[in-house]
Amino acid sequence: MTTAFITGATSGIGRAMALALSEAGYDVYAVGRSKSALEELRATRPGITPIAVDVTDREALEAVVSDLHIDVLINNAGVMPPLGNFADMKISDIDATLEVNLSAAIMLTRLVVPQMRDRGAGHIVFTGSSAGHAAFPNVAVYSATKAAISGFAAALRADLSSHGIRVTEIVPGRVETQLYKDILDAKSRAAMYAGNFAVQPEDVARMVVALLGLPAWADVTRFDIMPTRPTTPSGSK
Incomplete structure (x- = not known):
């Protein structure tokens, strides 16, 4: 069975991908910090294996990965710091955002790619x-x-494509997730998603299942998924 290792799987896009890939027949390792959310996910799909670990804990993550065969790595874990002018941003929020969104993804990828290279196959998604x-x-x-993730994904593809490893960057616009739950009040969140025009996590998950199902010689290097009715000129928000 093909295995998928998904970080940030306790909510939003990560949870949707874990469910969709499990339904598609993948052996899913769902990674997150919330044990209760992971147990709820396993109760929903008994075939999913929950792994409670902080992606910024390198030693713990290495101990987990060292014993696993991973065909698909999905670096999905991420945080959104409080919104505001950079000049007013707390140093601790800067550090946390860099660590979770960038450093942890790079380090986890480094732990997994050697086994993919040895097999001459694998797919890494960001x-x-x-x-x-x-x-x-x-x-x-x-x-x-x-x-930085976009640049890393492109350069990683250049490093690994000759070994049969595919790399894909997901570029979502306005997706209705819990990303803003700690930095926006309920009224602001409701306004952001008013009219039911936001992309849903399940929409992203369906795209991921489709691209992973392509033959090994075809690599979707990047896909953008935006709301059909945008609220900004760029079409992304």
């Missing part, structure tokens, strides 16, 4: 953001991490 490709106010560091 959840990026439209904020990494267009300028928006109040998200400077978040944008920086997603732009």
Whole structure:
């Protein structure tokens, strides 16, 4: 059975991907910090294996990965720091955003790619953001991490494609997830998703299942998924 290792699987896009890939026949390792959310996920799909670990804990993550055969790695875990002008941003929020969104993804990829290279096969997926490709106010560091992920994915593909390893960057626009739950109040969140015009996590998951199902000689290097009715000229928010 093909295995998929998904970080940030306790909610939003990660959870949707875990469910969709399990339904598609993948042996899914769902990674996250919330044990209760992971247990709820396993109760929903008994075939999913929950792994409670913080992706920034390198030693713990290495101990987990060292014993696993991973065919598909999905670097999805991410955080959104409080919105605001960069000049007012807390250093601790900068550090946390860089660590979770960028450093952890790079380190986890480094732990997994040697086994893929040895087998001459594998697929690595990164959840990026439209904020990494267009300028928006109040998200400077978040944008920086997603732009870096985009650059890393492209260069990683150049390193690994000759070994039969595929690399895909997901570039979502406005997706209705819990990403803003700690930095926006209920009224602001309702306004953001008013009219039911946001992309849903399940939409992204369906795209991932489809691209993973392509033959080994075809690599979707990047896919953008945006709301049909945008609220900004760029079409991403």
